[in-house]
Amino acid sequence: MKTIRYIGSIFFILGLFTSIFAGIPWAVITAEDPVVPLWLRTAVFSLLGGIFIVLVTVGLGQKKYKAPEKANGSSEHKTKILMSNSVVLPGSEVSEILGLVQGHTVFAIWLGKDLSAIIKLILGGELTEYTDMMGKAREIAAERMLAQAEEIGADAVINIRYMTTSVVGSAAELFAYGTAVKLKNTQ
Numbered sequence: 001m002k003t004i005r006y007i008g009s010i011f012f013i014l015g016l017f018t019s020i021f022a023g024i025p026w027a028v029i030t031a032e033d034p035v036v037p038l039w040l041r042t043a044v045f046s047l048l049g050g051i052f053i054v055l056v057t058v059g060l061g062q063k064k065y066k067a068p069e070k071a072n073g074s075s076e077h078k079t080k081i082l083m084s085n086s087v088v089l090p091g092s093e094v095s096e097i098l099g100l101v102q103g104h105t106v107f108a109i110w111l112g113k114d115l116s117a118i119i120k121l122i123l124g125g126e127l128t129e130y131t132d133m134m135g136k137a138r139e140i141a142a143e144r145m146l147a148q149a150e151e152i153g154a155d156a157v158i159n160i161r162y163m164t165t166s167v168v169g170s171a172a173e174l175f176a177y178g179t180a181v182k183l184k185n186t187q
Contacts, residue, residue, distance in 0.1 A: 008053025009112025015047025058119045079146050082156035096182040098152050103144025107137035108171035141176035154180035
């Protein structure tokens with residue numbers, strides 16, 4: 001289903017850009033000759049066909065709930081650094097505070113996925129395109145924060161927080177930060 005939606009999104013994008021950047025100038029230049037050339041008709045039908053394909057696939061996708069394949073936020077950064085959103089780690093004692101560590105990223109989805117999300121706004125349901133986008137952004141921000149903690153020799157990062165802001169359109173910044181510490185007792 002995702003592949004078909006992806007193909008529909010590509011047709012939409014190609015049709016849209018051809019219609020706007022070639023069709024409109026052509027119409028302005030040849031306003032006296034009403035014959036529409038084949039390439040412009042193809043672009044318009046690609047635009048409309050792409051919208052139709054995306055609408056159908058989103059509509060069919062709304063019929064069944066799809067569980068997430070993996071838990072969002074699970075960092076793939078291979079490290080022994082402990083992460084906690086609390087200020088204490090059971091069984092361990094902080095021996096030294098190394099300072100603030102942070103990681104951030106700005107993420108956006110491409111126009112085809114944005115179109116699918118807009119259609120879902122009309123039909124209702126989870127905007128999985130944005131959910132996936134924010135999950136990936138959270139993973140990258142956490143990985144960058146842990147890499148910074150690793151550079152300064154931290155055993156753990158405590159009091160971890162995440163912030164998000166909208167940058168422009170469908171782009172969002174995700175910022176992860178916490179306190180890098182050295183531990184006395186590591187379990």
